[in-house]
Amino acid sequence: MTGGYTGKILRIDLTTRLIHMIDTAKYEEFGGGYGMGTAIFWDLAVAPGEWDLKDAYDPRNVLPIMVGPLAATGVPGAGRTNVCGLSPETFPTCEFWRSNLGGRFGNMMKLAGWDGIVVQGRADKPVWINIINDQVKIEDGKELWGLDTWETQNRITSMVGGKTRYGEEWQQIGDTYTTTRPEILCIGPVGETKSRLAALITGSGVSARIGGHGAVFGAKNLNAISVTGTGSVQMSDPEGVLKARILQMKTYTGGDIPFASGPGAASCMPCLRADRRRSNYYGGESMCADQSWYFNNRNQTAQDKACEALIKSGLSSWSLHFHAMSIEIEGAPKFYRKKVPTDSGLGWYLQFLKEQGLLGPGKQIDSAPLPLDQWNELSFREALIDCIVRREGIGDALAEGCCRAAQKWGRLEMDRDSGALRLPAWGATSHWTMPFVEWAYAYMLGAGDPAWHGFMAPTGVPRDGTPLEESLEKLSKRTIPYTDDIFMFNYAWKGEEAWKTGIYSPHKAKQVAWSRHYSAFWNESMAFCEMFLPELHSYTPEMEIMYYKAVTGKNDSFADTMRIGQKIWTLERAIRVMHGRSRQTEDFYPYMYMPGASGLAVYGGVPIYEKGKWRSDPAPDMYLDRKGVDDFKSHYYALEGWDKEHGWPTRKTLEKLDLERMIKTLRDSGKLGTA
Amino acid sequence: MVDTKKTENDTKSVSRRDFLKKGSAAIAAGAMGVYASQPTGDALADPIREVSYLPSKGYIVHDSRLCFGCQSCMYACSMAHEGVASPSLSRIQIIRDAPSFTKYPYDIVMSVCRQCVTPLCVQNCPTGACHIDTENGNVRVIDPNECIGCGTCIESCPQRPHRTVWNPEKDISMKCDLCLNTPYWSNKGGPDGHQACVDICPAKALKLVHEPPLQTDVNGYDVELAPPQVPSGSFMDVFNQDSDDNQKEGE
Numbered sequence: 001m002t003g004g005y006t007g008k009i010l011r012i013d014l015t016t017r018l019i020h021m022i023d024t025a026k027y028e029e030f031g032g033g034y035g036m037g038t039a040i041f042w043d044l045a046v047a048p049g050e051w052d053l054k055d056a057y058d059p060r061n062v063l064p065i066m067v068g069p070l071a072a073t074g075v076p077g078a079g080r081t082n083v084c085g086l087s088p089e090t091f092p093t094c095e096f097w098r099s100n101l102g103g104r105f106g107n108m109m110k111l112a113g114w115d116g117i118v119v120q121g122r123a124d125k126p127v128w129i130n131i132i133n134d135q136v137k138i139e140d141g142k143e144l145w146g147l148d149t150w151e152t153q154n155r156i157t158s159m160v161g162g163k164t165r166y167g168e169e170w171q172q173i174g175d176t177y178t179t180t181r182p183e184i185l186c187i188g189p190v191g192e193t194k195s196r197l198a199a200l201i202t203g204s205g206v207s208a209r210i211g212g213h214g215a216v217f218g219a220k221n222l223n224a225i226s227v228t229g230t231g232s233v234q235m236s237d238p239e240g241v242l243k244a245r246i247l248q249m250k251t252y253t254g255g256d257i258p259f260a261s262g263p264g265a266a267s268c269m270p271c272l273r274a275d276r277r278r279s280n281y282y283g284g285e286s287m288c289a290d291q292s293w294y295f296n297n298r299n300q301t302a303q304d305k306a307c308e309a310l311i312k313s314g315l316s317s318w319s320l321h322f323h324a325m326s327i328e329i330e331g332a333p334k335f336y337r338k339k340v341p342t343d344s345g346l347g348w349y350l351q352f353l354k355e356q357g358l359l360g361p362g363k364q365i366d367s368a369p370l371p372l373d374q375w376n377e378l379s380f381r382e383a384l385i386d387c388i389v390r391r392e393g394i395g396d397a398l399a400e401g402c403c404r405a406a407q408k409w410g411r412l413e414m415d416r417d418s419g420a421l422r423l424p425a426w427g428a429t430s431h432w433t434m435p436f437v438e439w440a441y442a443y444m445l446g447a448g449d450p451a452w453h454g455f456m457a458p459t460g461v462p463r464d465g466t467p468l469e470e471s472l473e474k475l476s477k478r479t480i481p482y483t484d485d486i487f488m489f490n491y492a493w494k495g496e497e498a499w500k501t502g503i504y505s506p507h508k509a510k511q512v513a514w515s516r517h518y519s520a521f522w523n524e525s526m527a528f529c530e531m532f533l534p535e536l537h538s539y540t541p542e543m544e545i546m547y548y549k550a551v552t553g554k555n556d557s558f559a560d561t562m563r564i565g566q567k568i569w570t571l572e573r574a575i576r577v578m579h580g581r582s583r584q585t586e587d588f589y590p591y592m593y594m595p596g597a598s599g600l601a602v603y604g605g606v607p608i609y610e611k612g613k614w615r616s617d618p619a620p621d622m623y624l625d626r627k628g629v630d631d632f633k634s635h636y637y638a639l640e641g642w643d644k645e646h647g648w649p650t651r652k653t654l655e656k657l658d659l660e661r662m663i664k665t666l667r668d669s670g671k672l673g674t675a
Numbered sequence: 676m677v678d679t680k681k682t683e684n685d686t687k688s689v690s691r692r693d694f695l696k697k698g699s700a701a702i703a704a705g706a707m708g709v710y711a712s713q714p715t716g717d718a719l720a721d722p723i724r725e726v727s728y729l730p731s732k733g734y735i736v737h738d739s740r741l742c743f744g745c746q747s748c749m750y751a752c753s754m755a756h757e758g759v760a761s762p763s764l765s766r767i768q769i770i771r772d773a774p775s776f777t778k779y780p781y782d783i784v785m786s787v788c789r790q791c792v793t794p795l796c797v798q799n800c801p802t803g804a805c806h807i808d809t810e811n812g813n814v815r816v817i818d819p820n821e822c823i824g825c826g827t828c829i830e831s832c833p834q835r836p837h838r839t840v841w842n843p844e845k846d847i848s849m850k851c852d853l854c855l856n857t858p859y860w861s862n863k864g865g866p867d868g869h870q871a872c873v874d875i876c877p878a879k880a881l882k883l884v885h886e887p888p889l890q891t892d893v894n895g896y897d898v899e900l901a902p903p904q905v906p907s908g909s910f911m912d913v914f915n916q917d918s919d920d921n922q923k924e925g926e
Binding site: 072073074076104107111150154166167168169170175176177178179180181204230231232233234235238239241242245246249 | 754761776
């Protein structure tokens with residue numbers, strides 16, 4: 001194998017308690033991380049054809065927890081860990097979906113000698129997995145069950161880390177030594193009670209928040225995975241990595257995303273918000289996003305405490321999303337009160353129900369035990385967490401997520417249609433989405449939030465005063481392989497231009513495809529923090545390739561890597577198709593087709609080309625057209641090589657992408673696209 | 676005393692065996708693990724001699740308040756010296772009190788070789804492998820070709836954790852040499868050159884200085900390199916938006 005890989009992936013079947021090793025080389029064509037995880041999911045969960053892929057809690061659900069070749073090599077921002085599998089959180093069906101997390105768990109996994117850990121089956125009683133280099137044990141988890149995420153990590157550390165004193169001694173492990181402690185990925189009580197809002201937590205505040213995979217751990221009776229690694233990671237050109245990194249540090253100008261990590265850090269940290277001085281809590285991994293999404297309050301102490309309770313419970317701040325920002329939009333439904341949230345989830349939906357007088361003690365939806373009169377207090381946020389953890393009163397419905405709760409309350413259709421359930425598609429928390437249409441389309445084509453900011457800043461108002469058209473031309477030079485088409489960045493959303501060169505045109509399909517392919521390879525599989533790369537104003541694609549070559553020694557061009565990205569994205573599509581995805585089921589929630597759908601153009605506006613001229617426009621009035629979205633699907637499917645009628649990958653496409661082994665499964669299921 | 680005139684291989688095999696046989700159980704255990712606060716074992720039986728050493732012309736100081744705990748320096752050190760990424764082979768150790776969630780500023784310990792004014796590692800090395808490189812700014816270094824792997828330098832280091840590091844792949848000790856000998860990094864090191872850990876640190880929490888810091892305790896090396904700038908508020912504040920929507924709307 002080339003540099004960066006350890007060469008082996010751990011496979012643990014909790015039902016049989018058998019521990020296997022998978023040769024990483026078998027999956028090297030998928031890059032690493034998510035790419036490999038997706039292929040492993042296909043091989044273990046889809047291809048055998050023994051499972052209908054409906055229930056995320058089925059023991060046959062497979063969870064690959066993977067890192068990429070750049071992890072633990074000193075490449076900044078590339079130590080993220082990807083988790084994928086059938087998601088219990090998506091609605092109405094459990095879709096194949098992924099999340100990722102930073103911190104140091106992934107690096108430690110590599111240092112222990114593993115490119116990934118694949119978990120399948122279900123233990124007959126609570127267990128945790130103890131990995132010390134090549135020694136792997138399934139341990140009794142009885143005493144961990146019921147503990148919060150911090151207690152779990154402390155308990156495991158005391159068991160694994162021996163009696164060495166912090167900061168004073170080396171610990172001997174076999175013939176090797178370390179001063180570091182184990183890195184632990186775990187769930188809290190909400191994972192154990194299988195709340196669909198359960199995250200996977202490591203450290204004090206790092207979490208894989210999207211998808212509810214913490215509940216899959218709970219369903220498998222798996223409380224935690226602890227990894228201690230004292231090994232080494234080989235790379236092709238260590239000096240090349242050091243040089244690339246120092247070069248990037250010297251030339252870094254602040255990045256496209258102002259709070260991004262910058263060219264620092266061996267793992268995905270630190271970023272500005274994760275500065276350990278910023279919060280009172282253990283640093284380098286503070287709960288930055290949690291504070292914005294769950295309890296954005298001027299009282300830092302209250303904010304910290306709310307988020308500590310959240311993380312300890314193992315809940316996802318993402319799913320419980322109140323909202324961080326809002327804007328006024330003319331014509332939006334009245335219940336928004338001219339404050340349309342740019343992002344929203346369960347918290348915002350509760351606020352809507354409260355304001356409508358539907359939620360309260362003894363009301364249509366009984367709020368007990370929530371103290372609604374303390375809405376803006378720490379006490380309310382803590383009570384909300386507590387009732388979900390205990391599944392007490394309203395907490396039992398909320399633990400299932402807002403769509404399933406709305407369904408239980410008989411409000412699903414009306415609130416989905418009105419936009420009160422402001423979720424773009426698949427019941428997923430809303431985040432940006434509009435007017436960044438490529439983001440919205442990624443929601444629909446995937447299974448929820450793509451959480452990918454790559455085009456937001458580069459298509460915003462040019463910060464250096466460069467004329468907009470000139471700025472877009474420069475941008476279009478970097479978007480290999482779809483270069484020299486500035487209409488990819490046209491956000492014209494109404495009138496003839498929307499269909500000709502705007503958001504319903506073949507040009508927009510290219511932008512969406514670029515974002516999906518880039519994300520699949522560079523962010524999910526090479527595991528670069530998506531707020532760190534791409535940097536489409538400056539470093540992309542040169543910097544990615546510089547790091548990639550130095551570590552792996554491969555001579556792939558950027559276009560080659562984008563092809564691997566397309567391959568991963570197409571494989572992901574094949575899994576969804578096997579699951580039931582088709583053109584007919586792939587759609588937005590109704591509010592996206594109504595005034596009020598737009599959000600905040602955070603970089604000043606999006607480029608709009610009309611009447612022969614470009615302008616930056618915040619587009620607060622943007623909403624989608626049903627026929628337009630339908631037309632977009634046709635263009636997009638054609639570009640990806642999926643058939644027009646169903647959106648299924650065709651034989652020709654699968655052959656072109658070296659995905660022949662998927663052909664038989666799709667064909668036998670009657671879901672192979674015809675050209 | 677070890678016959679250092681023997682060939683390198685002979686010296687290593689014979690003298691290491693001699694030391695392991697003669698040395699204490701602590702040394703035989705691999706020259707690591709938990710050490711008593713005072714040196715022990717036959718190899719260290721002599722009282723500390725009053726010897727003057729030429730002071731190093733370079734010292735790495737650190738600011739534990741700036742450190743992110745990202746371990747970049749550890750990766751850079753092992754990559755520059757050993758050609759692999761391995762915190763266990765790094766001569767600088769950043770130790771996070773994880774996951775016991777100790778709060779700032781007590782959550783991170785930066786463990787950096789002090790280039791001691793009176794280097795016990797040099798003083799007690801039986802072969803002279805650990806020595807003062809007078810041709811390169813008096814840096815305290817270990818010659819990997821002369822090291823017999825007895826672990827005396829590790830036992831001798833008065834710091835906790837010890838700054839001399841065991842390399843289990845080569846069966847020798849290693850220590851910070853201010854990047855004088857970096858086979859995988861071509862930059863000139865030493866007191867007049869670059870150090871991989873210093874150059875790579877994204878927090879600028881490491882710095883090379885030329886005057887010896889206070890030797891009395893760890894604070895001599897843990898210095899304020901930049902005034903603390905404590906960010907506050909929410910990460911969404913960078914967008915300069917109204918960050919307390921929740922408060923207002925709920926009212």
